[in-house]
């Protein structure tokens with residue numbers, strides 16, 4: 001295993017009932033996984049399920065919110081502020097997910113501002129980037145990723161609490177996982193971009209995780225790629241399979 005601790009996030013998206021959340025937590029609590037010296041695990045329930053998960057989930061898993069507002073608490077109906085998350089003891093937030101970029105229209109500039117605000121308030125940020133199928137077919141994969149990273153790099157200086165999640169949009173929820181070669185190629189390009197535009201230290205230490213149809217059947221192979229430092233898992237994080245994905249940390 002390299003210097004970067006393997007990181008596995010489970011993004012539950014807009015899913016769950018009290019019953020299903022209790023059942024999933026029970027499954028996760030009974031699972032055998034490597035120690036926290038080997039893998040860092042985060043799960044991201046809906047905001048309203050967070051207290052239930054916080055009170056019942058094993059303590060070697062942390063919690064991430066699925067979004068946060070770009071400013072502090074105030075007259076922002078429907079939003080959650082970083083201050084509220086910090087007050088609740090939530091250490092992580094997912095920002096820039098392609099579903100929010102596409103469905104809500106969040107721009108890379110807004111995501112950069114949110115990243116800055118959340119980092120300043122002490123949250124860790126799981127920053128999602130990735131290209132659409134059209135962009136990949138046009139040979140623009142890296143250009144798109146760099147374009148999404150650049151506004152963030154312009155606004156933040158401390159990358160120690162940033163995890164970059166490379167999630168090709170065409171692989172999310174489709175069952176079309178990127179091959180280890182495709183993912184490794186883009187992860188290496190992202191790391192090279194960090195070395196060029198930020199610093200060699202940040203490039204060497206920042207975790208770049210892969211998301212997009214990760215499952216128990218492909219995570220071991222993906223984990224062996226040198227620049228894949230973990231996963232952001234959607235559908236499979238709602239199933240016992242998530243434990244197998246976490247255990248792929250031992251293959252890294």
Ligand SMILES: O=C[C@H](O)COP(=O)(O)O
Nearest residue numbers: 011172173212213234235
């Ligand atoms: O945040 C997770 C990603 O959107 C991946 O979702 P998926 O594993 O269902 O493809």
